Amino acid sequence: MSLLDSNKAIQVSPTYRLQWEETQDMFVLLYPEGLIELNQSSAEILQVCDGKNKLNDIVRTLEEKFSVTGLENDINNFLNTALGNGWVTQSA
């Protein structure tokens, strides 16, 4: 099951806010009356969902940043979950 359109840019949904929390030493995703504590890989992905990057760009950016390959599957899976939860959106 894949909802994500690899031809479209991805951004953090306007209802959500990605924020670094110093005291918790982690990124959190904030939304009306709730918060999600993010692990490092989720936070890295969401940080490059800037409304310009598409799936390929995100994979390339993170593989370069961490000098690894083969991240596409994990990133694709996470972004599909994120899309299903409404954390990220794709422009029409």
Place this chain on the structure above:
Amino acid sequence: MVGSLKAPSPPRWLLAELTYSCPLQCPYCSNPLDYAKFSNELNTDEWKRVLKQSREMGAVQLGFSGGEPLVREDLSELVNYSHELGYYTNLITSGYNMDEAKILELKEVGLDHIQISLQASSKELNDYIAGTESFEHKKLVAKLIKKHGYPMVLCVVLHRENVHQMKDILEMAIELGADFVELANTQYYGWAHHNRDQLMPTQGQLKEAEAIAKQYQVSQEGKMKIYYVIPDYFENRPKACMNGWGTTFLTIAPDGLALPCHFARQLPNFECPSIRDHSISEIWNESDAFNYFRGDKWMKEPCRSCPEKDKDFGGCHCQAFLLTGDATNADPVCDKSPQHHLISEAVERAAHAPKEQPLVFRNSKNSKRIG
């Protein structure tokens, strides 16, 4: 001191109950019955101290509630200050007396989200339950909130008088453009506990309502998120109240009392610390009130040896007190509790409550009389 010696995890959620004043009179209000006694509200500087110290501790979600927070003239100043501190700011309001200028002003100072309550899907019932003519205005305010780009939660408290409107309530939420709907079955504390026999729906009503809510959850997926808050009297396991006492939530009452849950000031022999005497860090880390129900050392049977004790933490201590007279008993919602019959009897009694017994509305006159 009772409880665990491990340093507690920091608060994530700060609920700032700015005032007990409210133009509405909902008979299920969660404010204390005797709220009229507490008139010594914190001033702006005291609130700023609370906001700053709590943020330094780690709180990041902030709810401005009450009473009606719009009554406070310094609301925009406090929102602005909180926004600068990096909070996600939520306004929890009835919408009463709100206008477009206020909605814009709050947006400018950084308010992130507005939760507006409606009491029913029809004017007649909404205005009766609210004790104030407010239905048309609330709907107008909801539309303005969306017009100005806020995420919006629509909250409807459910009880015997309105639960049959479930379908209309959800259609209204769609019409108003709500992003989230909170269908909150009444929790029986404070005024709601006083009016319990009149408010409690029947099992049949609940079944029907829940089925409709589930249908809409599916049909609205990806458009409007629907939260259905379970009616815990009809469950056989208690809720994990406050996500565990003193683990996540910090409530500050209008007069500066710091509460591990917003009912806690009504527990007897229980001294809740005031922000007028202590810093937030002293209150959160060191006070007896916040340490009391941390961990499981306080537990009696059947909780102590229960394999589910890490899941629900014994349920709600305030409910245990209200119903059994002892906050260290298991929440009687649990069917392992020897006092579970108190719940089944209440459900049974409510099903046969005489119609002529009137609801007692939440206002200062009633508060002074029965509080």
